[in-house]
Amino acid sequence: MALFDKPAHVLHDMLVKKEISAQELTADVLGRLDAVEGDVQAYITTTREQAEEQAKAADEKIARGEKISFLTGIPGAIKDNICTKGVKTTCASKIIDNFVPPYDATVMTKLNVQTPVILGKTNLDEFAMGGSTENSAFHPTHNPWALDHVPGGSSGGSAAAVAAGSAIWALGSDTGGSIRQPASFCGVVGLKPTYGRVSRYGLVAYASSLDQIGPLTRDVTDAANILNIIAGRDEMDSTSSAAEVPDFTQALRADVKGMKIGLPKEYFTKGMDPEVEQAVKAAIKQLENLGAEVVEISLPHTEYAISTYYIIAPAEAATNLERYDGVSYGERIDGEDLVQMMTNTRTQLFGEEVKRRIMIGNYALSAGYYDAYYLKALKVRTLVQQDYLEAFKKVDVIMAPTAPTPAYKIGEMIDDPLQMYLQDVCTVPLNLAGLPGLSLPCSMSSKGMPIGLQIIGQPLDEATVLRAAYTYEQSQEYHKQMPQLGGKN
Amino acid sequence: MKVTKDDLANVAVLSRLEIPAAEQDTYIQQMDSILTYMDNLSNVDTADVKPTTYALPMQNVFREDVVKPSLARELALQNAPLKDDNYFKVPKVLED
Numbered sequence A: 001m002a003l004f005d006k007p008a009h010v011l012h013d014m015l016v017k018k019e020i021s022a023q024e025l026t027a028d029v030l031g032r033l034d035a036v037e038g039d040v041q042a043y044i045t046t047t048r049e050q051a052e053e054q055a056k057a058a059d060e061k062i063a064r065g066e067k068i069s070f071l072t073g074i075p076g077a078i079k080d081n082i083c084t085k086g087v088k089t090t091c092a093s094k095i096i097d098n099f100v101p102p103y104d105a106t107v108m109t110k111l112n113v114q115t116p117v118i119l120g121k122t123n124l125d126e127f128a129m130g131g132s133t134e135n136s137a138f139h140p141t142h143n144p145w146a147l148d149h150v151p152g153g154s155s156g157g158s159a160a161a162v163a164a165g166s167a168i169w170a171l172g173s174d175t176g177g178s179i180r181q182p183a184s185f186c187g188v189v190g191l192k193p194t195y196g197r198v199s200r201y202g203l204v205a206y207a208s209s210l211d212q213i214g215p216l217t218r219d220v221t222d223a224a225n226i227l228n229i230i231a232g233r234d235e236m237d238s239t240s241s242a243a244e245v246p247d248f249t250q251a252l253r254a255d256v257k258g259m260k261i262g263l264p265k266e267y268f269t270k271g272m273d274p275e276v277e278q279a280v281k282a283a284i285k286q287l288e289n290l291g292a293e294v295v296e297i298s299l300p301h302t303e304y305a306i307s308t309y310y311i312i313a314p315a316e317a318a319t320n321l322e323r324y325d326g327v328s329y330g331e332r333i334d335g336e337d338l339v340q341m342m343t344n345t346r347t348q349l350f351g352e353e354v355k356r357r358i359m360i361g362n363y364a365l366s367a368g369y370y371d372a373y374y375l376k377a378l379k380v381r382t383l384v385q386q387d388y389l390e391a392f393k394k395v396d397v398i399m400a401p402t403a404p405t406p407a408y409k410i411g412e413m414i415d416d417p418l419q420m421y422l423q424d425v426c427t428v429p430l431n432l433a434g435l436p437g438l439s440l441p442c443s444m445s446s447k448g449m450p451i452g453l454q455i456i457g458q459p460l461d462e463a464t465v466l467r468a469a470y471t472y473e474q475s476q477e478y479h480k481q482m483p484q485l486g487g488k489n
Numbered sequence B: 001m002k003v004t005k006d007d008l009a010n011v012a013v014l015s016r017l018e019i020p021a022a023e024q025d026t027y028i029q030q031m032d033s034i035l036t037y038m039d040n041l042s043n044v045d046t047a048d049v050k051p052t053t054y055a056l057p058m059q060n061v062f063r064e065d066v067v068k069p070s071l072a073r074e075l076a077l078q079n080a081p082l083k084d085d086n087y088f089k090v091p092k093v094l095e096d
Helices: A008-016 A022-040 A048-063 A106-113 A156-164 A180-186 A220-230 A274-289 A300-323 A338-349 A352-365 A370-391 A417-422 A428-433 A462-474 B005-014 B021-043 B073-077
Strands: A043-046 A075-079 A117-122 A169-173 A189-192 A213-217 A260-264 A293-297 A397-401 A437-444 A450-456
Touching: A008 A022, A008 A220, A022 A043, A022 A048, A022 A075, A022 A117, A022 A156, A043 A156, A048 A117, A075 A156, A106 A220, A117 A156, A156 A169, A156 A180, A156 A213, A169 A220, A180 A189, A180 A437, A180 A450, A189 A220, A189 A462, A213 A220, A220 A437, A220 A462, A260 A274, A274 A293, A274 A397, A274 A437, A274 A450, A274 A462, A300 A352, A300 A370, A300 A417, A300 A428, A300 B021, A352 A370, A352 B005, A352 B021, A370 A428, A370 B021, A397 A462, A417 B021, A437 A462, A450 A462, B005 B021
Parallel strands: A075 A117, A075 A169, A260 A293, A260 A397
Antiparallel strands: A043 A117, A169 A213, A189 A213, A189 A437, A397 A450, A437 A450
16 A cells, blocks of 8 residues: 555554554655656755654654654655755755755754654755746756646745655745745645744745745645644744744634635736636635635735835845855855955856846845835835735635646746746735735646645634635545656556 | 946946856846836835835844853854864955
């Protein structure tokens, strides 16, 4: 019996009932990883020995009769921009390809209390900048549903690993859609919590006012359980929220009676794939049949969200990435003086997209352009947020596509950065407003590629998002599909 | 063109990046198309709108000023490309 294709909560129950051991489970997932990784290339670093030791320790815990936690002995993967003590953390960049963090990110400290099995660090667009994982300095990741297609990004490695069965669960980060969009492209569940819900301490910063860590999982139940583990105030991150963290598993009820779902007309844009529009509207109709009420709403500043995001995020990135100067960590390319050493290091070791965003960010922040671009974007950000707050006076959740199309082919858009940015139309507005959002599979395209439904919630109301997602999930089977890949299946 | 060669050179210095001569036209063209698209923001009336830097309401966060353990010096230095005893080492900044 294969184990790699099951969600964490099913495997947890099997471990509790002693039907399987953590070592059997880990061997099964590692076997799957060996069979598919050559095709999918989801990982930058695998930590096989550590994983086997963790599995052994989990089995010893079970043998001693100790109560085990949700993730005890369950193999997962971590996006390679989350600091893991003693395990290389590269951000898929040549500039820190040798960086071994001397400390754990807070999410890792919280996960490690559960004694999970960590299989390795997953691929991403360099410093999480991109939507296809093609911007990795090391190699692209391939979509498990069609290997010549992108997995989405920037958490493309995490999404592809969960979809392929080479991890049961994964962590990603989402600055403008980087959890939700790859989840949509790979047919898994991706949850971006409210800004501040999860500590960012130890997440390598891209755009600090937008970044948020969250889970990528097989189903909604796993997402709720992992959010329970990683959420909460952290004194190491002054932007983390002090709000009480509810037990998110309480939201796992198939019940949307009376729930008001907002349907924003601006998210169904002209360039949208008709199959995506049809699939998402059918999913919403399904929830209406289950007792929800659908209300048409308007979020009039949506058309300005891309511009706003692609000024604010690069401006913050330009500042955050100043630290890669060849002095305190990472690689160095020598130069005749200090400034030349820094310039050589950055010029030769940053990838093209990272350089482009640093340049745009510094342009928007520079004298003469600051008011026209950066300050203007901060003001429009206020309006984007107000649109949502206005809408949430009338509805409980908002539903829309996660991305305007299913996954596209590798290489199809890489030469046109603006075209690539425009793909983020459905995901970036949430980050600007700090809202929680979840993508879950709701259909397959005629070409066999997954399509995602995005559920958007009020600040700190992940619970209602999870309840809507769980209700939909229970009514269909899309989340149970696995891609056909080489090796055992 | 919104982005001139002088703009590009200025921003490159601010960014501590060098853009090789052969790549400058492509850079200017790509930045130009992105910044031209962003001009749609000028259609939005923001006269009475306050800027938002963080999405959630946030106030100053205070804590007691007490000594706590921090990263050991050798750990802080372990990833340095070049170090000398207890210091990060960089090319000479001041003349002899």
